[in-house]
Amino acid sequence: PWSRAPRMFAEPAGTGTQVSGAVVLRADVTTAAEDVTRRWAAVLAGTALVALGCTVLARAATRWVVSPLRRLDRAVGELAAGLPPEHTPPVAPPGRRGSASVGGPPELRQLATGFNRMARTVTAALEQQRRLVADTSHQMRNPMAALRLRVDALHTHLRPSGERTYTGVNTELDRLQTLLDDMLALATAEHRAGELTVTDGSGARCDAAEVTLTQYRLWEPVARRAGVRLTAEAPESVPAACTDRELAQVTDILLDNAIKYAGDGARVRLRCAAQDPYAAVTVTDDGPGLRAEEIVHATTRFWRSSRQTGTSGTGLGLPIAEQLLTGRTGRLELTPAQPRGLRARAVVPRADTEGGPQ
Template structure:
């Protein structure tokens, strides 16, 4: 936003500075050009007066001396001719026979004074020719042509332009600094609000956004702080309710298990089935409480990672997955599942070793439970461009096409797996942990049948 605001303000500043600088430059050039023309016109008038006196007295000595002295002082050539176009005096290499001079002489003998057209610029270097008739309006006795040098005038214009442009530059810099200060004053509260919103969205208690900037933003910050307090309180109460409930239920469940276990020796053989069902339900409740606590911790961890830049922790995904596969090997053999890890080169993954091991445990647990006896579970770690992928696939029954999009949803389980022990929270926990490290989990069907789960995370960089 700050860039867009600065772009608009700077465009306005450029237009405003150009709006007064360009006309000022044009006026400066026009004024200096007029000064040059006025000065040379006065010189022409003086030469024309001397030429008229010389024509009346047939004495050109004063005219010749004055013209030559002028050329020596200023380096500008002068040509004076009589009514028959015969040269009276010629200086500075200018000749009456020159085509350009001849045209001006013809115009002057027709009583038409000639002044140079166009406005001078700093880069102007070509000399200008001016002509003036000698005599009165009814009787023209000759003409005077002067070749004026524009270098001094052009240098003056260049100096004035430099001063104008320097002033315009200073004004533009002042406007830019003012614009930056103004936009910072407006945008800084928005940055603070954005950080607070990100923290709140991650489920963490946000810092109160300091009220600053325009009155509208101060009012917005105050309203956000009130809302954040309410949302934070509600989230904390919810998190505390889950954690406290899980902790508080552990003791009654533990006591209930002890009492039920103490009853086992006193039960008749016909009550064994009921006893087994009760203990199974107790185990399911214990697993559910453990998963709820794990999910709450995963969400809190994901929220911390979402608002921090501390993602430097990385691990060798190949080594971690291979170690977890060895730990799950006895469980797979007991379930009649063949668990294999495909060896490969070491690939770094931007995830701490403990959290990756936890994700791998969840994937192995689900694959062994739902693939079924006689199935084959295969795991591997590969690098794909900027990402590292942990892939676990099985050749079990898998999921239907409509069920793949629901995999990972909390408490969701396929209808075919209702009898399998589980809470439906394992993949949700894995997804929250992976999402905290800017990764994602993909669920696709394996060929010819089965399920393929891919954990995609950015590659890690060694410290």
Template sequence: MRTRLLVVLLVFSVTAVAAFALPLLMVTARERTQQLSISRTADLDRFAGLTQQDDEAQLVSEVTRFTSLYGEPVIVVNAQRQPIIATGGLNVDTPDVAPVIDAALRNQPAPGLDDVLPWSTSDVLLARPIGIGSRVIGAVVMRASVRAAASDVAAGWAVILAGAFAALVGCVLLTLVVARWVLRPLAELSRGLGAVAAGQVHTHLRGRDGPRELRELAATFNRMSDAVSSAAEQQRRLISDASHQLRNPLAALRLRVDSLAPRVVPDGQASYHSAVAEVERLESLLDGLLAMAHAEHTATLLAASPDPDTCLAAAVVLDRVDFWSVAASDAGVSLCYGDVDTSFEIRCPEHDLSQVLDVVLDNAIKYGGSQVTVSCSPAAITVVDNGPGLSANELPLATTRFWRSRRAGHPRGSGLGLPIAERLITARGGTLTLRPASSTGLAVIIELPS
């Protein structure tokens, strides 16, 4: 936008300056040409008048002095084309002079001078018939030089072009100032929108520059940013506070349910175990909500101030695979390694990557069939299983909060594991992608900047 605005304003400025400068240049040239024409016409009239007065001595004296002073040759002839006085080498038989003498003797009007320009160098022939009315008794011809006039025109043009250049420079500076004045609030607004989209809370614009409409827009943006930040903070606090407030009653309920175990009659065992399962599910859900609130809070903090913390990815992968190997063995799942590169670090703290791998490995062991393979490379950390996988419709929903597969045989969870993992990864500038495995099963690909 800045480029387009500058181009439009600069084109307008150049056009406006040219519209003033070009006519001034032409007027300057035309005015100097008229001065030359009037001056030389007056000289021709003087010489013609002396000829009519038959004052040959005075005529010869003034013509000679004129040629000596201006370096412009003059020839005066009578009606029979015989020279009365000729200076500077002019001759009645000179090819370009003869037609001019003939035209003057026929009393034909002389053509006007072309405008003298700075690069004009060719001399011009000026002629005047001598006589009264239609009675022509001779002619005066002068070869006038335009070099002095061209020099004057060049000087005038230099002044005009210098003024035009100064005006153009002023227009360019004014254009840059106006463009900056108009576009700086827009650039600041763009940065503010990016900050809000990245999760930075209470992002404010200064709103002191630019037109009144843009200042009002900045004030509206600040109010919107405060409202969005307050709403997000209230939502996070609601989840966190609700989880904390429910934990104590839930713990008390769990103690009471556990204390009832010896007193439940055989006919009530099924209902009792269902109640215990629901209590455990509520505990898992509360843990997930707290983890989600923590992940959202972490993402907000990272958006405002990125964390430079790093870790050795392979070390975390090896540690978590070793931790989950017992659970995998109990579930009859083979947990093995693929290619593991131990030479690189990633921009993610160890505890966050451990939490993500715990979610992914837990899901893979629960739903992933008989074999889970974990690979680690600078490109990505990949967890692949050979289970039933997810359908094309289910893949986009897997990272949605509280979504759980409805397939038979799948344990019931909170539906918060993968959303939490994805939020932790995206907060660190990475991506968590779910894809079908090459044969059967599901591949979870974790990409983080190295």
């Protein structure tokens, strides 16, 4: 039917077995071919319209079903990060967060309602716990300051035999003050890590090499007074996908631990390097280090090695550093150094030229 050439038809003519001639018919099929083409085009067009309509209806139905699931998934992520989730009620009051109607099948609306009840309970418990730690740290500062003033005021009335007790009280006050500061820092780090889990923190950028050298200059006199030799090594520039304040805090924790626990006469090496696709700040000491079974517990809150009972500390430094690095999709690596000592390595993603992680 698609041929437009004339068609020839022939039929023999005669009587019995004798053929006396033939009838030849020449037909022009152009009109018929055009008619067939139009009809097939109409059929195909109708089929395409039906398929397009079915596709549009399928997409609308899929969106109707999947849209509440996406919002529910986002709310689950926020809840897992410890943030107040965006509630997804079937019909939320206008003007509030998550006020758009969720829609969807009745089963999904019921699931969203049940999730909201659970989310409110869990979020309230997490927020109360976070506030308890932060408020406790804040509220105890004033009594601590007042207690220290009273102890100092009593110093002038003490007998020489009471000097040892006075020194011990001051030491315990210092330890308690450090503990409160570390608890507040840990609560802040955990909250920040939760925020970064579900928010876009890709705009953060700093020069890890510059931070490393800055912290070296701050800690070198401290190390010298402790009898520790501190050296630093850093290239010209190592862009890291975190803020300079976060990286400086992590570096301070690692240097403080190394200088404190390495001991007199030890050597501590601070090094920054680019290890695609990461930026790494490494602190290595040749002190007593940690055994393999101790490294497993090193980032546990309030854990301290039994061999370091005579050294000041709260056991919260490494957990704080780990939380800060986790918030930036980084990690804290603790490994034994050779021939002795400990190697602590803070790893964060490298930043590209525009500031985002690679």
